[in-house]
Structure formats: C-alpha cells, structure tokens
Amino acid sequence: MSLVFTECIDILKNYVGDGYLFFVYLAAVIYLLFAEKEKRLRLFFIYAPMTILLVFLFPVTRWLYVKVLDEETYYRFLWLLPLGVTIAYSGCKIWISLKKPVYRYLSLFILVIVIVLSGKYVYENPNITRAENFHNLPGATINVCDFILDDAEFDFIYAVFPKEHVHFVRQYSSEIKLAYGRDILVDRWGFFDPVHDIMENHDIIDIASLLEITRPKLINYLVIHWTRATCDNPENYGLLLLDQVDGLLIYRDEVVANEIRATIGPYYPKRW
C-alpha cells in the first residue's frame, strides 16, 4: 500500500509540474480558511476540495481506479479541485478589501504577476504552430491526400505514408486506409509493425522487402519523402511514380492496382 501511496505522490508531483500555481492554490485555500466566513463557501472552497485531495492520495482509491479503469489517467482526479476559481476568488477577496483605487490597481497588478510567474505560458509549446488551413493539418498531407483521392479508380485506397504524416491523413479523409497508424508511433505502447519498421527504422528503404508485405495486403499507394534513399529504383519493382507533391513521391503499385481492377474493384465504386 505504501508503494501505491508513493505512486499517488508521484502523480501529484507530475501534475503540479514545474510551476508554482498549485502552491498558490494551496495558499489560497489556507487564506480562505481564515478569511471566508460564509459556511457554504467554506465547504465549496475548503472542505470538499481537500476531501477530494485526500481521496486522491488514499491508496485504495488508486488501487480501485486501476482495477476498474486504467493506470494512465489517475491524474484527472485532480481536475476536480477548483484551482482557478479558488485562486481568482481569493484574489478578488483581497482586491475588494482595499478601498483606495491606487491600492486596488496595485493589488490587481500583483495578482497578475503572481499568476504569470507561478504559471507557465500555454502557447509556448513546440506543438503549437501557425495554422496552414482551417483543418489545422499540414498542407502537404492535404495535397497528397487530394492527389491520391483524385487518382483512385475505386473506393479502395490503402496507403503507406511517412510517419510525419500518419497522424493527419485520416483526419483529412477516412477514405484512405493506412498500413500503420498512430498507435505504432507511440513507443511506450510497444506495438510493432513490419511496414513501419522497413519504412522508418533503416537508413535505406528496402523496396523488395516492403512489397513482400504490402502486396498481399493490397496496399496500392506508397508515399515516400524525396530525401529517403531506396536500395533500388522503385519503378523496377512495378511501382509507378505518379508525381512529387510537396517533397513527397507518390507511387502507385501497378501490380496491386491491376489485381484490384480484376477482382474487388467493381464492388467498390468510387463515391467522391
């Protein structure tokens, strides 16, 4: 049980992160413990949230949570603490207690500084970039998807994309099936996919090995970044280079395309 308790503490530490906002919250709770006289607000700001915090730290809760739900999302318990409302309310309580406008502006300024310095700016994040379009997807992914959707003869598109585009392809069109998806890219999930292995884990892409896997699955499009080296010219293996779009080489596997035409293609008429 002590091990589970340590886990809870670690989860709390990870949640608190590298800022001091959580400590500002605790300070606000302590302030309200003395300053708030209205009973219903005391239970709203102090008793109920602190009970939630204790329940979170209680090892049996964690044990039950993992049994019924999962291991990874326990930190979401801490969403139940009204951190923002408590800090803002305490700040207002201090602000309203001051009568002179100068002191009021000064206190507001100090409150702003406390929040700014104890927190971390949300938009300072490498995952936030200028949007290229209203889909908020990379323009290159959209252009390649449009090209393939236009080129396809049937409602049967099965493609291999470089890993940089895997997250986005099916957010643009679910008509395109992928040989491997986002789950393969998350290391901690520990999944393995042979197509991903050939495409991403070697300096040179072995086209012959790749086609050995993709052809039985009827994968008809292969998209490869132009900077990637292949052990031989892909066109020698029956791949037809359709175009280069935004630095991505789009190949159609003619062997698979012919097989689809002759077999299942007519059952999958193009709908777009």
Place this chain on the structure above:
Amino acid sequence: MLVLQLFLQFLGLLIWLVIIPFLIGLLPARFLPKEYRTPGTVFLAGFIIYLAVFEVVGVIVVLNAVHGGMAILLKWFTPLAVALASLGLGAEIVVPAVRPHIRTKTKILSLEAKFIWLLFFLLLAFQLFISLTHAFFDGDDAYYVVQSLIAKEKGFLYRVEPYTGDSTVLNMRNALAVFPLWITMLAEKTRIHPTIIAHSILPLFLLPLAYLLFFRIGKSLFKNKIESLPVFMVLMALIQIFGNVSIFTSETFLMTRTWQGKSFAVGFIIPAFLWLFLLISEKVSCRAYWLLLAALVLMSGIASSLVVFLVLMMVLIFGFYLALHYRSVPILLKTMAAGIPGAAYILLYLFLK
C-alpha cells in the same frame, strides 16, 4: 454562391449551437428563481439538457446500429431536439415566464470596472485569435477527430479502427462517450468538414462557453460585491493562459485540445457542476436545480466514461458536506437521486466492458 454557402453554414451553426439549446432552456428556466431567469442561465440549462438527450440517443444508436448509425442518430435526435425547442418556445409564448424577468436596463459601470472588463475581453479575444490562427498538435486527434470523420463519411459509429481504417469490434471504452458524434452532427447540419468543426470552429464556441460558466460562478460568489466580477474574470482568463505547468492540468487541456471530450469535461462539465452546486447551496429547495444536476450527471458521459466517475465523486462529496451543513437527510437523498443516471451509466459500462 460562396457567400450564400457561408451564410447557410453560419446559420446552421447558430441554430444547432445557440438557438436550439436556448429554446430548450426555456423549459427548465421557468422553474428557476426569478432572479436567475437570465439569457445566460437559460442557455446553460438548455445546453445541459440538449447534450443529455444527445448522449442518451447516441448511446442507444451506437450500441444497436451496425451500419448507417449516423443517419439513424440524426433521424432520432433531430426531431427530438426540435420538439423540445418548440415546446420551450411554445410554453414561453403561451405563458411568458422568462421574458418578463429579463432586465433590459443595464447598470452603469464605474470607469474602473469598464477598464477591467476591457482587459478581460482583450484576454478572451487573444485566446480566440490564437485558437483560430494556430494549429495545436495532439496525438489523440488521430483517434477522436477521425471517429467524427468516419461517422460522417462512412456512417459507422465506433466500429472502424480510426488509426488505420480496419474493421473492429465496438470499442466500449469510448462507445458510451459520443462527443465526437456531436461534432459529426454539427458537420452534417452545416456541410462543414468535421475536422474544421473540431479544430477551427468549436474553440470559438467552447472557450466563450467556459467563460460564460465562470461568469455565472462569479455571479453566484459575488452576490453583494458585484464589482469584483471583472477582476474574477481577468484572473480566470490569466489562469487559463498560464495554467500550463504540466501537460496534465485542466487548463492545458482546455486551451490546447478544446475540441476533445475530456477537454469539454474541464471546460464545461466540471465548471457546470460547480455552478449548479453554488446555486443549490443557496436555495436547496429549488427542484429545478436538482433536476439540472441529474441532467448534468447524465450528460457527463458524453465526454468520457471516466468523467462520469469523476462527476459522481464530486456530487457525492459536495452533497455530503451540503447535507452536513444543513443537517438534512433529504439533501443527502436528493444528492444520491441526482447521481442515479451516473450510477446507471457506470453499471452499463461495467456490464459491456
């Protein structure tokens, strides 16, 4: 032609995001205390019921329809939502209960209050501007946004593996949380790509919605000291912007993945609980508050199965303290009754899992 198309899309969004929830809200609003029959409260109450109905219809359809699920969902939900909205409007026309209490006179604000309100609106405008002009990469979109898109393009509800497009069995962990399908419904009604709805349009609606709730919470907290309200809103806006102390905080979720169900939980469901709790603690005898709480518990499943657990936990802990505060067993019983939809959801989840 393009202008007409854009106008119709905007109209569709207005109808399904604002007008229908507002008209539905006219039904419970007539049972609220007179001072609370404000447009904001009517809308929030209506939005809770609107999504609770969507959750119930959505779960029934997801569990039963193997093919063409989205069409069936729309076939059932659309007339139901329109009927509820018409009922709300009709009731208001026949026996006006909300209109007479909407104050048309606005209080004259002090210069100080005007300045601080201006500061708040600048912070909100900044957040909306960034959400519209920037792309926020999140790996989970490859799951949730794609579920919306599959429902739109293929009609399948949670029966296709979103990462690759392969067929799969119903994923019970997510099948009871139909927020992605609500996005699909908006896409169907407006003919806008679901990914555009999720990434570019919903933040412009959900962020102000979160602040509307913060505003109502502030109103309940500062009953006699209303001049504190703009300061409260400024601090709340700043905490959202600077709350990114780790990737796990509710503020980070709300600001960087606003369109996902779990972010809807931190931006709407949990603040809505806090708001309703403040209202209940003020007037425990108001049945409409308790019914709204039960509807909120019911709709919390739309975000994720986990959120139902969390909301139930909140209801029980806050309700226990409230019952203790008033030394009242009926309050404890009402709390438990409000939690029944959540308990039923959890039982269903455990049964199907």
